[in-house]
Structures are given as C-alpha cells and as structure tokens.
Amino acid sequence: xxxxxxxxxxxRRQAENPLTAGQLPTWSPWAILGGALLVGAAIAxxxxxxxxxxFSIVATAVIGFILYLVAITVVSQLIEGGRxxxxxxxxxxxxxxxxxxxxxxxxxxxxxxANGMHRFDVEFFTYTMRNIVGEGxxxxxxxxxxxxxxxxxxxxxxxxxxxxxxxxxxxGKGRLSQxxxxxxxxxxxxxxIVAGLFAYALFALFxxxxxxxxxxxxxALSLLMIPTVVRSxxxxxxxxxxxxxxxxxxxxxxxxxxxxxxxxxxALAGIVTGVTLAIARVIGETAPLLIIAGFTTNMNYNVFxxxxxxxxxxxxxxxxxxxxxxxxxxxxAWTAALVLILIVMLLNIVARLIAHFFxxxxxx
Amino acid sequence: xxxxxPAATTRAAAPNRPADVIFKAVSxxxxxxxxLALAGVAIFLVAQAVPALIGPLPEDDSFWAWVWPLTFxxxxxxxxxxxxxxxxxxxxxxxxxxxxxxxxxxxxxxxIDLLAAIPSVIYGLWGIAVLAPFMQPAYTWLxxxxxxIPLFTPPASGTGRxxxxxxxxxxxxxxxxxxxxxxxIFLQxxxxxxxxxxxxxxxxxxxIRMAVLPHGRSGIIASxxxxxxxxxxxxxxxxxxxxxxxxxxxxxxxxxxPSTIAANIALRFPEAHGITVNMLIGSGLVxxxxxxxxxxxxxxxxxxxxxxxxR
Numbered sequence: 001x002x003x004x005x006x007x008x009x010x011x012r013r014q015a016e017n018p019l020t021a022g023q024l025p026t027w028s029p030w031a032i033l034g035g036a037l038l039v040g041a042a043i044a045x046x047x048x049x050x051x052x053x054x055f056s057i058v059a060t061a062v063i064g065f066i067l068y069l070v071a072i073t074v075v076s077q078l079i080e081g082g083r084x085x086x087x088x089x090x091x092x093x094x095x096x097x098x099x100x101x102x103x104x105x106x107x108x109x110x111x112x113x114a115n116g117m118h119r120f121d122v123e124f125f126t127y128t129m130r131n132i133v134g135e136g137x138x139x140x141x142x143x144x145x146x147x148x149x150x151x152x153x154x155x156x157x158x159x160x161x162x163x164x165x166x167x168x169x170x171x172g173k174g175r176l177s178q179x180x181x182x183x184x185x186x187x188x189x190x191x192x193i194v195a196g197l198f199a200y201a202l203f204a205l206f207x208x209x210x211x212x213x214x215x216x217x218x219x220a221l222s223l224l225m226i227p228t229v230v231r232s233x234x235x236x237x238x239x240x241x242x243x244x245x246x247x248x249x250x251x252x253x254x255x256x257x258x259x260x261x262x263x264x265x266x267a268l269a270g271i272v273t274g275v276t277l278a279i280a281r282v283i284g285e286t287a288p289l290l291i292i293a294g295f296t297t298n299m300n301y302n303v304f305x306x307x308x309x310x311x312x313x314x315x316x317x318x319x320x321x322x323x324x325x326x327x328x329x330x331x332x333a334w335t336a337a338l339v340l341i342l343i344v345m346l347l348n349i350v351a352r353l354i355a356h357f358f359x360x361x362x363x364x
Numbered sequence: 365x366x367x368x369x370p371a372a373t374t375r376a377a378a379p380n381r382p383a384d385v386i387f388k389a390v391s392x393x394x395x396x397x398x399x400l401a402l403a404g405v406a407i408f409l410v411a412q413a414v415p416a417l418i419g420p421l422p423e424d425d426s427f428w429a430w431v432w433p434l435t436f437x438x439x440x441x442x443x444x445x446x447x448x449x450x451x452x453x454x455x456x457x458x459x460x461x462x463x464x465x466x467x468x469x470x471x472x473x474x475x476i477d478l479l480a481a482i483p484s485v486i487y488g489l490w491g492i493a494v495l496a497p498f499m500q501p502a503y504t505w506l507x508x509x510x511x512x513i514p515l516f517t518p519p520a521s522g523t524g525r526x527x528x529x530x531x532x533x534x535x536x537x538x539x540x541x542x543x544x545x546x547x548x549i550f551l552q553x554x555x556x557x558x559x560x561x562x563x564x565x566x567x568x569x570x571x572i573r574m575a576v577l578p579h580g581r582s583g584i585i586a587s588x589x590x591x592x593x594x595x596x597x598x599x600x601x602x603x604x605x606x607x608x609x610x611x612x613x614x615x616x617x618x619x620x621x622p623s624t625i626a627a628n629i630a631l632r633f634p635e636a637h638g639i640t641v642n643m644l645i646g647s648g649l650v651x652x653x654x655x656x657x658x659x660x661x662x663x664x665x666x667x668x669x670x671x672x673x674x675r
Contacts, residue, residue, distance in 0.1 A: 083567055083570065084567060086567070086569055086570075087567035087568055087569040087570070090569040090572075091463065091568070091569070093455065094455045094458050094459050094463055095459060095463065097451070097452045097455035097456060097459070098455060098456050098459040098460075100452065101452050101453075101456055101536075101539055104490075104495070104532075104536045105479055105536065105539075105540075107490070107494060108482070108486070108487070108490045108494075108536075111490055111493065111494050112486060112489070112490070115493075159394070160394045160397055160398065161394075162394075163390055163391045163393075163394030163395075164391070164394045164395045164397075164398055166391045166394075167391035167392055167394060167395045168395070170391070171388055171391055171392065172395070176392075176395065176396075177395070179399060180395045180398060180399065183398060183399055183402050184398065185659070185663070186402065186656065186659065187398070187402060188659075189593050189597075189655045189656065189658070189659040190405070190597075190652065190655070191593075191596065191597025191598075191599070191626060191651055191652065191655055192597060192599060193597065193599045193626045193629050193630060193648060193651070194405075194409070194597070194648050194649075194651060194652045195405075197409060197412075197629070197644070197645050197648040198404070198405045198408055198409060200645075201408035201409055201411070201412045201645060202404065202408055204412070205408070209637065209641065210637065223401065223405070226398060226401075230398075254381050254383060254384050255384055255387075255388075256381075256383050256384045256386075256387035256388070257383070259387070260387075277481075280481050281481065283483075284481070284482070284483025284484070284485070284486075285483070286483065286484060286485040286599070286600040286630075287484075287599035287600055287626065287629075287630050290600075290630055290633070290634065291629070291630070291633050291634075294634070295634075312483055312485045312600075315485050315486070315489065316485050316488070316600060316604070319489060319492070319604070320604065333489060334489065337485070337486045337489055340483055340485075340486065341482060341483075341486060344481050344482065344483065345478060345481075348477070348478055348481055352474075
C-alpha cells in the first residue's frame with residue numbers, strides 16, 4: 001500500500017512522481033504523534049502549574065492522543081481526501097484501544113511480581129500457617145490442598161470427559177447425543193459459584209449442614225472442568241481422518257480396538273493439551289472452594305474429611321481478613337497470587353509444548 | 365445401553381464382541397452421567413432453595429424483595445463491563461489480526477491467551493490495591509464537576525471501591541476472552557475477500573468494514589455473550605473490590621453500591637447457617653437462570669444470523 005515516498009511537499013498536487021502525489025509520507029503520522037504529545041505535555045504542565053498539582057503523565061497521554069486523532073484526520077482530509085482520512089482515524093483509534101488495554105494488564109503483572117517478591121522465600125514454601133500470628137508462615141498446606149483437590153477433579157472429569165467425547169464422535173446418534181451436546185453447552189455457562197453451591201447441597205445431604213471437604217471442592221471443580229475436556233477432546237477426535245478408521249475396520253479390527261489403538265493415539269497430543277488447559281482453568285478457581293472446601297491454617301492430607309486450604313482461597317483470605325500485623329498478611333496474599341500465576345503459566349506453556357512437539361505431522 | 369444388535373440375520377453378521385459392547389456401554393454411561401449431574405445440580409439447588417422461596421425470612425419480607433437488589437447489581441455491573449470491554453476487545457482483535465506486524469501479532473495472540481488464564485482472585489487483589497486508589501481522584505472530580513448527571517451524583521466514594529471500579533475489573537477480566545475469540549474469527553475471514561476488496565481500491569478500514577466485520581458478525585455477538593456470561597457469574601473479583609450497601613441505584617461513583625448475587629454468596633456463605641444458607645442457594649439459582657437465559661439468547665442469535673447471512 002505505502003510505496004516509497006520522497007515527495008518533499010505533499011500538498012503540491014503536481015509532484016515529480018504522480019503515483020505518490022496526494023499521499024502523506026510514511027513518517028508524517030509519527031511526526032504528528034510526537035508533536036501532539038509535546039503539546040499535550042505542555043498543556044498538562046500548564047494545568048499542573050496553575051492548579052499546583054503534580055505533572056500528570058495520564059493527562060499528557062490523553063490530551064496528546066486526542067490531539068493526534070484530530071490532527072491526523074484534518075491533515076489527511078486536506079491532502080489525501082475523506083476516505084483516507086477515515087482510514088487513518090480508525091488506525092489511530094484501534095491502536096489507541098490496544099495500548100489502553102495493555103495498561104491494566106501490564107500493571108497487573110508488574111504489581112503481582114513486585115509485591116509477591118517480598119515473601120518469595122524458602123519459609124513460604126515449607127511452612128503452614130499453624131499457630132502463626134503476624135509474620136512468618138507459609139503456604140505448604142495450601143499448595144498440598146490445591147494439588148489434591150485439582151488431582152481429584154482431574155480423576156473425576158478426565159475419564160468422564162474423554163469417554164463422553166468418544167461417545168459423541170464415534171457412537172452418538174439421535175436424541176441422546178443431541179441432548180448431551182446441548183447440556184454440555186449449558187454446563188459451560190454454569191457460574192463457578194453455582195458449582196460450589198451444588199457440591200455443598202449434594203454433600204449436605206449425606207453429612208449434614210456445614211459440611212466442608214476437599215473432595216466436595218473436587219466435585220465442584222470437575223463440574224467446571226468436564227465441559228472443557230469434552231469440547232477439546234471432541235474437536236480433536238473429529239480431526240482424525242476417517243480413512244484411518246475405515247482402514248482399521250476393513251482389516252477386521254473391532255471397533256473398540258480401532259478407537260483405542262488408532263483414533264486415540266492419533267489425537268493424543270491434542271487431548272493432553274486440552275486437559276492441561278482445563279486444569280489450568282480450574283486450578284485458579286476460588287469461589288467454589290471458598291464455599292465447599294473452606295479455609296484452615298492446618299495441613300490436611302485427607303480430601304474426604306475436614307476443611308482444606310487451597311492457594312486461591314489462601315490469597316483471598318489473607319487479604320480480606322488480616323490480623324494485627326496487616327502487612328505480613330498482605331505480603332503472603334501477594335506471594336500466593338504470584339505462585340498461582342506461575343503455576344497457571346507453567347501449565348499453559350506445558351500444554352503448548354505438548355501440542356507443538358507431539359502433534360501428528362501433516363502428511364505422515 | 366442399547367446393545368440389542370440384530371445378530372440373528374441369515375448372513376454372517378459381525379460377531380458381537382463383548383469388549384465392543386463394554387466399550388460402548390462405558391462411553392454411553394459417561395455421557396448419561398453428565399446429564400445426571402446436571403439434573404442433580406437443578407434438583408439439589410431447587411430442593412435447598414425451596415425453604416427460602418416459600419418460608420418466612422428473618423429480616424426481609426419475601427425472598428424476591430431480598431434478591432432483587434442483588435440481581436440488579438449483577439446486571440448493572442455486567443452491563444457497564446460489557447460497555448467498556450466489547451468495543452475495546454474488537455479493536456484489539458483487529459489490531460492483532462490486521463494492523464500489527466505479523467511477527468508481533470503471534471506473540472500478542474499468545475500473550476492474550478495467557479492473560480485469559482489468570483485466576484480471578486488475582487484480578488481482585490489488583491483491583492483493590494491498585495485500581496481503586498487510582499480511580500478515586502477521578503470519581504471525586506466527576507462528582508464535583510458532572511454531579512448533575514444522575515450517574516455521578518455526589519458524594520463520591522472515599523475509597524474508590526465503587527461499582528464502576530468493579531465493572532472496570534470485570535471488563536479487564538473478560539477482555540482477553542472476547543479478544544481471543546474475536547481474533548480467531550477475524551483470522552477466518554476468507555483471504556480472497558480481503559484481497560479483492562483491497563484490489564478494488566478500498567482502504568484498510570473499508571476492507572475491514574466490508575469484508576471482515578460482516579463475516580465475523582455472529583462470532584462477535586457469540587463471543588461477547590460468552591464474555592457476558594463470565595462477567596455475570598464472576599465472584600471473587602467483585603466480592604473483593606466492591607464495597608456494597610445493597611442499594612438499588614444507578615450512581616456509579618458513590619459509596620452506596622448494589623452488591624451482586626455471586627459476590628454476596630461468596631461473602632456470606634462461610635458464616636451462614638440455617639435459613640440464610642437456603643436464601644443464598646436460592647439466589648444462586650436465580651443467577652443460574654440468568655446465565656442460562658443469556659446463553660440461550662446467544663445461541664438463538666447465532667442460529668438466526670448464520671441462516672440470514674446465507675453462509
């Protein structure tokens with residue numbers, strides 16, 4: 001689109017090169033942006049001087065951006081015409097929206113890392129919160145709790161999810177498979193707190209009111225995890241070429257063996273990726289665990305009995321109900337958040353790597 | 365389940381292998397289990413909610429009078445969040461697919477996927493520690509200078525933990541989700557349509573308006589509503605950020621904010637007992653109904669627009 005331009009004065013319609021006439025040179029948006037930011041800074045400085053407040057970078061950016069949009073539109077309108085002007089305006093708006101959205105996301109990551117580093121030490125990973133008031137203590141019990149609850153959630157939902165997907169792709173016809181597809185869709189939309197309430201209502205039947213257990217948390221999480229596993233596995237099974245199935249069946253291999261030895265291995269990388277992403281999604285869930293797993297300061301290895309602390313609930317609990325030495329509680333909350341982000345990132349990266357290295361190569 | 369294959373035909377039918385039957389039965393059971401689990405969700409929640417729906421409540425007149433302010437808060441905060449998130453998400457998706465250099469775009473797409481996976485409790489921490497103090501001066505200014513607009517009626521909140529802050533946090537949370545989906549959709553625009561448009565002399569924006577956006581319209585709606593579903597059910601971020609008073613008001617900068625259903629459950633459930641538990645579960649049922657409705661609407665819109673588009 002943008003050809004090389006050397007037209008010194010774009011306003012001159014009778015340029016040396018008629019192809020580039022009536023076009024702004026490529027450097028002009030940047031020049032206008034720089035000018036707009038300078039003017040914005042000047043206005044912000046004047047306002048700051050007049051009102052006696054501090055010089056505001058936010059004001060500079062906002063004023064500069066608006067000035068840039070106005071200037072580029074007007075300049076382009078004069079030289080390039082209306083359609084080009086609209087195009088340049090939209091380019092500015094889209095890029096601006098992107099930069100605007102980057103601010104909170106970058107701020108979030110920076111805040112968590114900066115605040116989380118205070119307690120990122122050995123004690124944090126080797127101590128529980130038992131008998132700890134004020135400083136010190138750690139999240140060992142919460143890490144163990146998170147791992148156990150997530151492990152049980154995976155134990156429940158991975159087989160159910162994969163077999164459901166197999167049913168839908170390989171066997172399902174008629175009413176039942178339609179119903180399952182529909183209700184898996186419905187399940188995707190269940191709010192996480194409702195999943196927690198369900199687990200509570202279910203376990204309250206057997207154990208009475210006020211029941212809390214890690215296994216209940218696992219049931220709630222698996223309710224959130226199953227639809228993700230079904231969806232991703234279904235997609236992967238559908239990608240397996242029908243030729244493979246037919247070749248196997250034609251050789252006289254029973255259907256179940258075809259599925260187990262031909263279809264599943266072909267789709268394995270994709271399925272593992274999907275499961276890993278599903279785990280990454282539920283490992284950070286707070287609300288259902290707050291309701292059904294509760295919180296405690298002690299180590300609990302038994303998922304079937306008693307309250308069980310998990311990392312997200314730990315971060316929440318430390319932050320909203322601090323004790324006397326507030327800062328110690330806040331620091332622990334932030335470090336727990338940092339650990340949680342690291343776990344989620346790690347799971348995501350592992351999933352990508354699996355997808356990248358173990359995916360069946362095309363044309364094999 | 366249905367294993368009664370007609371094996372008694374005259375020709376040699378395939379033998380009904382036991383392993384085959386078992387494998388099919390296991391698969392079918394898994395599918396039926398999901399249906400049972402969902403039925404269980406509905407039945408258990410309704411059973412636990414019934415005492416609150418019919419019975420006398422300790423503080424309020426009726427269940428519906430108690431749950432209305434919460435429902436209002438849920439809808440209002442999600443509406444504000446979508447108002448901010450959807451246009452920006454579409455813009456980011458367009459930026460990644462059609463404006464950014466190719467090499468940068470793939471890195472950005474990856475980063476957006478990672479951000480979508482950040483747990484909500486972390487957004488809550490950020491909102492309460494960074495965003496609320498940052499927004500507070502702006503709220504004071506809005507209340508002082510634009511107080512005549514009903515949205516900004518003074519007095520402004522002193523902590524910045526208003527429903528607008530909660531809505532901004534929600535918007536930041538759903539932004540990566542909507543962006544990731546929209547990006548996929550924009551990437552699926554037929555390359556030839558785009559090139560034809562450009563070859564006819566369209567500018568980049570005209571190409572996007574005439575080729576990319578019409579192609580992705582139903583996808584944009586679907587992904588927005590998925591984001592809305594997440595915003596409606598979002599619990600922890602709102603529970604942490606919002607300083608709620610249970611009021612029904614449209615003011616977005618004050619200290620009298622409506623709470624949301626999910627946040628209210630999370631805050632009150634750990635200490636709840638007796639009829640309160642039933643009330644909270646009843647409100648959870650209302651939330652479930654709302655999200656179901658939203659999802660049904662989205663599916664209906666997709667079905668309608670897809671057929672009308674003739675694609």
